Amino acid sequence: MQKAYDYIIIGGGSAGSVLAARLSEDPTAQVLLLEAGGRDSHPFYHLPAGFAKMTKGIGSWGWQTVPQRHMKGMQIRYTQAKVIGGGSSINAQIYTRGNALDYDEWRQLGCSGWSYEDVLPYFRKAEDNDSFDNRYHGKGGPLGVSQPRAPLPICEAWFAAAAQMGIPRNHDLTGESQDGVGYYQLTQRHYRRSSAAIAYLRPAQHRPNLTVKTGVQVLRIVVEKGRAVGVETPDGVLRASSEVILSAGAIGSPRLLQLSGIGPADELRNLGIPVVLDQPEVGANLQDHLDLFVIAECTGPHTYDRFAKPHLSALAGLQYLLTRRGPVASSLFETGGFWYAEEGARSPDIQFHLGLGSGIEAGVAAMPQGGVTLNSAYLRPRSRGTVRLASSDPLAAPLIDPNYWEDPHDREMSIRGLKLAREMMAQEALHPYVLAERLPGPNVRTDQDYFDYACQHAKTDHHPSGTCRMGQDAQAVVNPELRFNGIEGLRVVDASVMPRVVSSNTNAPTIMIAEKAADMIKAARPGSGALQ
Known part of the structure; x- marks a missing residue:
């Protein structure tokens, strides 16, 4: 029965x-x-x-x-x-x-x-x-x-880079105010x-x-x-x-x-x-959040990319088992924050996720010498x-x-967000860690260039x-x-x-x-x- x-x-x-x-x-x-x-x-x-x-x-x-x-x-x-x-x-x-x-x-x-x-x-x-x-x-x-267990020094350097642009540090991104950058819980x-x-x-x-x-x-x-x-x-x-x-x-x-x-x-x-x-x-x-990203090559082993090699991957697994630390303890995107693309927006309309590596997600390029990724997404699409x-x-x-960018406003704000991300990664505070931007790269300058880049590299934020x-x-x-x-x-x-x-x-x-x-x-x- x-x-x-x-x-x-x-x-x-x-x-x-x-x-x-x-x-x-x-x-x-x-x-x-x-x-x-x-x-x-x-x-x-x-x-x-x-x-x-x-x-x-x-x-x-x-x-x-x-x-x-x-x-x-x-x-x-x-x-x-x-x-x-x-x-x-x-x-x-x-x-x-x-x-x-x-x-x-x-x-x-x-x-x-x-x-x-x-x-x-x-x-x-x-x-x-x-x-x-x-x-x-x-x-x-x-x-x-x-709180995240395994941030890296490059995260603090990114906070300093944001501060050089006038973006404050926020120690609780789900508290009284959303504005600023910090570690996500x-x-x-x-x-x-x-x-x-x-x-x-x-x-x-x-x-x-x-x-x-x-x-x-x-x-x-x-x-x-x-x-x-x-x-x-x-x-x-x-x-x-x-x-x-x-x-x-x-x-x-x-x-x-x-x-x-x-x-x-x-x-x-x-x-x-x-x-x-x-x-x-x-x-x-x-509705969904469309993600655009910057990938930079690092000056050294400053992110978790190095652990993609099999022997180091095994070492990272052992470190996690023994100490609950290291790359396995990281969500890889626990650093980020919220800021503004549109002047006069009622609250932050851009979200950043700093990825402690390159090629982390499907369809995203990996840097041969190791890299860092900065994702940006426009948060209030009209499409x-x-x-x-x-x-x-x-x-x-x-x-x-998802009908992304049906409304031209979404395209404009998304590209502004990507420009903000590029500006952040170029700040002096990150010079010891960042060798050069590889994507979008120096050839992306005009709005048409940005559009063409997005139509090759955009991804969903899964929202x-x-x-x-x-x-x-x-x-x-x-x-x-x-x-x-x-x-x-x-x-x-x-x-x-x-x-x-x-x-x-x-x-x-x-x-x-x-x-x-x-x-x-x-x-x-x-x-x-x-x-x-």
């Missing part, structure tokens, strides 16, 4: 792992978590420097964008996690939240209950911070948040990755009311008489008596909704998919893209179109959002309680609900969204005293 579940959560990523742990705190609630990917058993998932392997295919669906029509048709590798813990298991572990004004803007867009003061308690609730316990940070939560505990799977699921895994199944791809959400009642898998239908919660991410969630007949009706009919609900906004409003289906085959890759946007208007996909508009018993809980992408990395905000959603779902459970 099939087991009865109250909640079925689709997707075991950052949000799904949080939800499974929090909802199963109620011993009377039967919770099922379904993840298409596998377990996080490979050691690369737990070593901080394992991030360098992730954008090259480990734990990923292996997708790419469609040709970007505003960038000479370039296609960009689009890493999306396919493993328990989702993005939190494969990302660079950078703990940022965006700017307080991002959330106040959400409230102004009709998302009541999502202002900065509304969401700050959930950021604090999630945290077990090794350095701060104040208005902005908390201790004792599930998620390890730590990392989602680590004891110098190991603190993914949502490790932080939330592992302590809950022995609860008798929590079932976690990996390697299960959901084919569609089952809707009967306007209510989501379960999911179809290759092995049959699983039913939920209370709610189906979709947490498959900003690409996976709209993809599954469309496979279920929920989305733009004309497009679904053209693919032969029976229409359950015509909702054109499903898969629309895709909007889509996630659509290529076919009705649930195993087919979706059509991911897709907005494709099931939250709001109170009739076109919104979900309401501020994250209930799906037009289908009962269905919620979406992940980065897809963001009405606008936050001005930073998106993993910590996604965990916050799930923490807040868990409280709303618990409050709606029969017997809680709240209305269903």
Whole structure:
């Protein structure tokens, strides 16, 4: 006889792992978590420097964008996690939240209950911070948040270079002010990755009311008489008596909704998919941060590039095992900050990540003598893209179109950010460490040169959002309680609900969204005293 579940959560990523742990705190609630990917058993998932392997295919669906029509048709590798813990298991572990004004803007867009003061308690609730316990940070939560273990002297030189440009040092980039440069805190505990799977699921895994199944791809959400009642898998239908919660991410969630007949009706009919609900906004409003970078060759072994050699790599592994220090203890991008491209911007609109090497990510060149990378990304793009289906085959890759630089303002600000990055790397404070800039290189001078360079070397910052946007208007996909508009018993809980992408990395905000959603779902459970 099939087991009865109250909640079925689709997707075991950052949000799904949080939800499974929090909802199963109620011993009377039967919770099922379904993840298409596998377990996080490979050691690369737990070593901080394992991030360098992730954008090259480990734990990923292996997708790419469609040709970007505003960038000479370039296609960009689009890493999306396919493993328990989702993005939190494969990302660079950078703990940022965006700017307080991002959330106040959400409230102004009709998302009541999502202002900065509304969401700050959930950021604090999630945290077990090794350095701060104040208005902005908390201790004792599930998620390890730590200072970096393995910065190098070149990081301090970069801070000095920023100061020469008038950019201040900031010792807490998720505190009172976002402005400036510093060390990012990392989602680590004891110098190991603190993914949502490790932080939330592992302590809950022995609860008798929590079932976690990996390697299960959901084919569609089952809707009967306007209510989501379960999911179809290759092995049959699983039913939920209370709610189906979709947490498959900003690409996976709209993809599954469309496979279920929920989305733009004309497009679904053209693919032969029976229409359950015509909702054109499903898969629309895709936002992402596009990344441009500077790579410089170093004057000596000042970064971790030297450890790419097999014998030194083995030595680095031994150092980490014995001391929890060295290159393996580094996320490789724990240095960075926020500054301004646009005069009069309401808060920083450029984010920097200093990479302690070259060739760290897929598609990024490596320097033969060792190098350093400085990434820059424009944080508040105006361009909007889509996630659509290529076919009705649930195993087919979706059509991911971030539509980068549709709005010329995004192109202008991105190039300004790259110019700032080049200026930083040329400062006197970095002369002892930097031999010469190799990319973009001395031949890139005009705006057309910058555009041509970007169309060869741009990459995603892995921050897709907005494709099931939250709001109170009739076109919104979900309401501020994250209930799906037009289908009962269905919620979406992940980065897809963001009405606008936050001005930073998106993993910590996604965990916050799930923490807040868990409280709303618990409050709606029969017997809680709240209305269903």
